[in-house]
Amino acid sequence: MTNTLTTPPVAPLLERLFADAARSRQLLGELFGQLSPEERAARMSDPGVDYRAFYSRAKEIHMPVSPATGALLYMLARANGARAIVEFGTSFGISTLHLAAALRDNGGGRLIGSDFEPNKLAQARANLEAAGLADLVEIREGDALETLARDLPATIDVVLLDGHKPLYARIFAGLAPHLRAGSFVVADNTDACPDYTALVRAPGSGYLSIPFAGDVELTMKL
Numbered sequence: 301m302t303n304t305l306t307t308p309p310v311a312p313l314l315e316r317l318f319a320d321a322a323r324s325r326q327l328l329g330e331l332f333g334q335l336s337p338e339e340r341a342a343r344m345s346d347p348g349v350d351y352r353a354f355y356s357r358a359k360e361i362h363m364p365v366s367p368a369t370g371a372l373l374y375m376l377a378r379a380n381g382a383r384a385i386v387e388f389g390t391s392f393g394i395s396t397l398h399l400a401a402a403l404r405d406n407g408g409g410r411l412i413g414s415d416f417e418p419n420k421l422a423q424a425r426a427n428l429e430a431a432g433l434a435d436l437v438e439i440r441e442g443d444a445l446e447t448l449a450r451d452l453p454a455t456i457d458v459v460l461l462d463g464h465k466p467l468y469a470r471i472f473a474g475l476a477p478h479l480r481a482g483s484f485v486v487a488d489n490t491d492a493c494p495d496y497t498a499l500v501r502a503p504g505s506g507y508l509s510i511p512f513a514g515d516v517e518l519t520m521k522l
């Protein structure tokens with residue numbers, strides 16, 4: 301049985317994008333090298349830090365989910381029959397392509413992405429066009445604290461948290477009322493947001509939540 305993720309045009313496009321991302325990782329090292337230890341710590345843990353300035357300097361850098369996390373996103377969205385997906389942090393669209401491929405194979409739906417970097421928005425949209433998945437995706441331009449706080453689907457089946465780490469708990473709080481039993485939330489790089497993991501792991505929170513692959517948190521609404 302054929303599927304969208306592992307066949308052309310999506311599969312070769314993802315292969316190229318992951319290769320581009322691996323090359324851009326060196327730029328990330330250089331960018332972090334330009335920050336003082338205090339700036340580095342704040343960048344990972346302070347919700348009030350000027351994160352927009354940092355991401356502007358990182359506008360050529362992909363910072364994608366890993367291939368394994370990408371495949372997991374596709375599997376989760378297929379498994380729970382996702383029709384509505386929200387993504388905090390789209391970048392060049394690598395995670396978006398995995399999730400939109402799942403929507404296509406589920407028979408359709410809507411993915412709301414978010415980013416504030418014009419270069420990344422343009423590249424992500426071009427990648428979705430090239431993949432034949434653009435009709436399923438709306439990428440909202442601006443700070444996700446605002447763009448993901450309005451006009452959300454009544455029910456959201458899958459969420460990816462992958463923008464500025466210290467904002468996860470706030471973004472999640474806005475999306476949580478839309479989750480249903482069986483909805484999944486995947487949060488990348490959660491080493492940097494203990495407040496978020498404490499929230500979803502708390503006994504009686506209404507979620508089952510586990511860490512895997514080092515710093516990814518997988519959460520299901522009970």
Ligand SMILES: C[S@@+](CC[C@H](N)C(=O)[O-])C[C@H]1O[C@@H](n2cnc3c(N)ncnc32)[C@H](O)[C@@H]1O
Nearest residue numbers: 363364365389391394395415416443444463464
């Ligand atoms: C780690 S990258 C996302 C990678 C993407 N999920 C993928 O797998 O290819 C984080 C992205 O989130 C964006 N971002 C960070 N904080 C944001 C915010 N508050 N609102 C909108 N976008 C944000 C950055 O510009 C950056 O492109």
